[in-house]
Structure formats: structure tokens, C-alpha cells
Amino acid sequence: MWKKNYSRREFVKQNSLTGIGAILAMGITPSVFSFNSKGSSPAILGGAPVRTKGWPGWPVWDTATDEKNVLEVLRNGVWCRAGVERSVVSEFEKKWAETLGAKRCLAVVNGTNALIVALRQLDIGGGDEVIVTPYTFIATISAILEVGAMPVFVDIDPETFQINPEKIESKITPRTRAILPVHILGLPVDIVRIMEIAKKHNLLVVEDACQAWLAEVNHQKVGTFGNAGCFSFQNSKHLAIGEGGAIISNDDDFMDRCHSYHNCGRPYGKMPDLVGGSYTIRANNLRMTEYQAAIGLAQLKRLDGHTTTRNENAAYLKSKIKTVPGILPYRLYDNVTRASFHLFPFRYKKEEFQGIPREGFLKALSAEGIPCSPGYGGTLNSMPYLDDAFRSKNYKKMYPKEMLDFNKFVEQNRCPENDRICNEEAVWLSQNMLLGTKADMDDIAMALGKIHQNAGAIKGKV
Numbered sequence: 245m246w247k248k249n250y251s252r253r254e255f256v257k258q259n260s261l262t263g264i265g266a267i268l269a270m271g272i273t274p275s276v277f278s279f280n281s282k283g284s285s286p287a288i289l290g291g292a293p294v295r296t297k298g299w300p301g302w303p304v305w306d307t308a309t310d311e312k313n314v315l316e317v318l319r320n321g322v323w324c325r326a327g328v329e330r331s332v333v334s335e336f337e338k339k340w341a342e343t344l345g346a347k348r349c350l351a352v353v354n355g356t357n358a359l360i361v362a363l364r365q366l367d368i369g370g371g372d373e374v375i376v377t378p379y380t381f382i383a384t385i386s387a388i389l390e391v392g393a394m395p396v397f398v399d400i401d402p403e404t405f406q407i408n409p410e411k412i413e414s415k416i417t418p419r420t421r422a423i424l425p426v427h428i429l430g431l432p433v434d435i436v437r438i439m440e441i442a443k444k445h446n447l448l449v450v451e452d453a454c455q456a457w458l459a460e461v462n463h464q465k466v467g468t469f470g471n472a473g474c475f476s477f478q479n480s481k482h483l484a485i486g487e488g489g490a491i492i493s494n495d496d497d498f499m500d501r502c503h504s505y506h507n508c509g510r511p512y513g514k515m516p517d518l519v520g521g522s523y524t525i526r527a528n529n530l531r532m533t534e535y536q537a538a539i540g541l542a543q544l545k546r547l548d549g550h551t552t553t554r555n556e557n558a559a560y561l562k563s564k565i566k567t568v569p570g571i572l573p574y575r576l577y578d579n580v581t582r583a584s585f586h587l588f589p590f591r592y593k594k595e596e597f598q599g600i601p602r603e604g605f606l607k608a609l610s611a612e613g614i615p616c617s618p619g620y621g622g623t624l625n626s627m628p629y630l631d632d633a634f635r636s637k638n639y640k641k642m643y644p645k646e647m648l649d650f651n652k653f654v655e656q657n658r659c660p661e662n663d664r665i666c667n668e669e670a671v672w673l674s675q676n677m678l679l680g681t682k683a684d685m686d687d688i689a690m691a692l693g694k695i696h697q698n699a700g701a702i703k704g705k706v
């Protein structure tokens with residue numbers, strides 16, 4: 245075992261010369277570092293931070309090529325796909341479907357509406373139950389409520405941050421119509437097991453892959469396992485368009501209906517046009533603009549390379565920090581062949597950090613120049629928005645009274661593992677940090693080791 249007392253000067257020198265990277269690359273974990281208390285005092289207590297330079301920005305674009313794409317759309321004056329046979333939007337849809345290995349793709353205004361359209365066109369609605377994780381963005385649950393269905397929450401596996409497939413079957417009732425697995429944080433769920441359960445119980449599956457572009461299970465892209473897969477292209481996302489979303493599927497009839505629905509109900513594909521130009525289904529207008537698709541096509545060119553970089557850096561960082569006591573990085577299921585890493589999550593165990601609460605740890609880590617967050621703040625299985633839905637006129641017509649008792653619902657939908665992750669343990673590093681260099685990852689590892697080693701001094705001061 246290797247131990248060294250760092251003076252401040254040595255520490256700064258090592259850091260700036262990326263000597264830390266070399267040390268860490270030797271496989272020495274930060275936990276064995278010993279810091280001279282004067283020289284390497286934690287930044288939160290006034291010492292020099294591990295890092296003062298910034299992180300890669302987001303979103304990224306290439307002025308030469310991306311601006312050309314957008315200007316072409318501007319100058320040809322066709323900014324909307326409606327009524328145009330071959331649009332930039334349809335080119336984007338074709339490319340996204342090909343990239344994922346799906347038969348069809350429909351671009352829409354955002355990921356939330358991709359989910360709503362998919363659920364609606366699979367005829368999931370009033371009186372139906374949909375099994376879902378509480379560890380997700382609100383949009384997943386909003387989509388279920390928007391179609392009038394009832395979310396049924398299944399707890400997560402804290403190691404993977406994903407819905408625990410072994411807890412799904414006990415939540416299936418005669419009302420259950422679908423499972424809505426979310427590949428949250430860009431780490432695939434155990435979709436193979438979930439598909440087995442769905443098949444056994446004759447349930448539909450809509451994958452929320454809104455954070456999981458190009459992620460794979462057994463070399464198959466996520467989003468292509470279920471009846472439909474949904475994506476988001478919002479600004480923070482890896483395929484960033486500003487706003488945007490997509491539905492993918494291999495089912496032509498379903499995709500024809502989705503297309504028709506997103507275009508005011510005009511018939512599409514094999515759908516019958518009863519009277520020429522008629523509107524055949526109740527619908528909406530959720531069309532993506534041509535500008536958005538032009539940006540999407542430009543972003544698509546970078547996505548694969550970025551995904552490789554994120555995977556390499558995540559694996560490297562994980563290998564460096566996993567032996568820091570109290571830092572438990574994510575676990576990927578064995579069949580995951582590629583993840584997206586929309587976030588790099590780990591669990592923080594305060595017992596190993598002298599009892600410093602997570603907020604204090606986050607402050608100390610940020611002070612070292614490592615941006616971090618606690619992730620999803622509240623627990624979606626017990627928030628008032630559910631009660632708002634239950635009190636609505638429609639829900640009262642669609643469900644028996646006992647199903648709309650909010651307190652009872654909360655009791656029946658408890659997810660203690662998720663509570664602990666949300667309220668005490670989860671720490672996220674954002675995806676743009678994973679586009680940095682190995683030396684950048686070393687800075688993160690060094691900062692974690694430094695805080696661990698100085699936990700006694702930090703305690704009570706943050």
C-alpha cells in the first residue's frame with residue numbers, strides 16, 4: 245500500500261501536471277491518499293480546490309456544418325412538415341429509426357408527448373393500471389395521468405437505480421395493461437426480464453428511453469424491445485434539439501395511427517381516408533418543425549462518438565472511485581452492452597464520511613471544483629399532483645372511490661429504496677463532464693478521496 249503526505253505546493257503541482265492522473269492510473273485509490281492537513285485542506289474550509297478549470301459545455305455544435313443545415317431550411321421557406329411529402333423531419337425520422345434498428349420513427353414536439361401518443365394509440369386509458377418506477381422525471385408519470393390511466397409504483401434496485409423487475413409481478417392486478425420501464429439516467433433497465441414478465445401476463449410495454457439514446461442490451465438498442473420506445477431531444481439531452489421527441493416501433497398500424505394523431509387526425513399510411521381529406525381519429529397537432537429536424541440531423545452525427553467517450557470515461561471513473569469507502573457507483577446489468585450515461589450516479593453513505601449529511605458532502609465536492617447534484621429531489625409516488633388527478637371529474641368517473649383515496653394510494657405505493665436514494669444517498673455528475681479527458685476524471689476521483697480523508701475536519705462545518 246502506498247501512502248504519501250502531500251504539501252500544498254506538491255498537491256497543486258501534481259494536479260496541474262496531471263500527476264494525479266498518473267498516480268490514479270497506477271490503480272492507487274484516493275482512499276489511501278494521506279493529505280497534509282495544512283497543505284491540502286478541503287476547499288470548503290478555505291483550502292485550494294482540486295480543480296479550478298471548467299468542464300465541457302453543453303450543448304455542442306459545429307458552426308460550419310450545423311448552421312448550414314438550419315440556414316437551408318430558413319431559405320427554402322418550408323418550415324413545417326405538413327403537406328410536404330419528403331421533409332427534413334421525415335429524413336430525421338428515417339435516420340433515427342435506422343440508427344436504432346427500428347422499422348419506423350415518428351418525430352414529435354417533445355418526449356412527454358411521445359409517451360402520451362404511444363400510450364394513447366396503444367389504447368391505454370381510463371380504468372387501466374400502468375406499472376412504473378418512481379425514480380424518473382415527472383413527465384413519465386404525467387403521461388400516464390394524461391391518458392387517464394393509474395400509475396402503480398414499483399420500487400427500485402438501489403444498486404442499478406432502475407425499477408426492480410423482481411417486484412413487478414406482485415403489483416399486477418386485473419386492471420394492469422402495461423409496464424412503462426424507464427431507462428433512467430441512461431442506464432438500461434433489465435428489459436429482458438421485463439419483457440418476459442410482460443409476455444407471461446399479456447401486458448403492453450412502452451419504453452421510456454428519453455435519457456437512453458444508443459444504449460444497448462445484448463447489442464440491441466433500448467427502445468426497440470417493447471411495443472414502442474420514446475425519446476426526448478430537449479436541450480440537456482445527448483441528441484439536443486432544444487425541444488423534440490420521437491416514438492419508434494416496428495408495428496405499422498400503430499405508427500400510422502401515431503402519425504395521424506400527431507397531424508390533426510389526417511389519415512396516414514394504410515389508414516382509411518373515408519371521405520377524401522377527412523379527419524379519421526380524434527387528434528392533436530404535435531408536429532416537429534423542419535428547423536428542429538435540421539439540428540437533429542447535425543447532432544446525430546456526433547452522438548455515437550460522444551456515447552463512446554462517455555462510456556469509456558464512466559468505466560474509468562468507476563474503477564477509480566469504487567474503493568473510496570462510502571462511494572457506491574451505479575451497477576449495470578450483466579447484459580448491458582452499452583449505456584448512455586445521461587448521468588453518472590453513485591450512492592453516498594454518510595456513515596463512511598463521519599456522518600456528514602449528503603447536502604454537506606455535495607457542498608464540499610462542489611467547492612473542490614466538481615459540480616454535482618442530489619438528483620430527483622422528491623418522491624413521485626407521494627406528491628400532491630396525484631391527488632389533483634384523483635380529485636378531477638374524469639378520474640371520479642373512471643375509477644371506484646377507494647382507488648382515489650390519496651392516503652391509501654400512498655400507503656399502497658410505498659417505495660422505501662427509492663425514498664432513501666432520493667432523500668439521502670443519490671449523487672449525480674452530469675453527462676457533459678463525461679466528455680472530458682481521463683485527467684478530468686482523475687480530478688473527480690481525487691476530490692472524492694480528499695473529502696473522504698478530511699471528513700473529520702469537514703464535519704459540523706458544512
Ligand SMILES: Cc1ncc(COP(=O)(O)O)c(C=O)c1O
Nearest residue numbers: 354355356381383384454476478
Ligand atoms: C425519463 C424522462 N422521461 C420523459 C421526459 C420528457 O421529455 P421532454 O422534456 O422532451 O418532454 C424526460 C425529459 O427530461 C425524461 O428525462
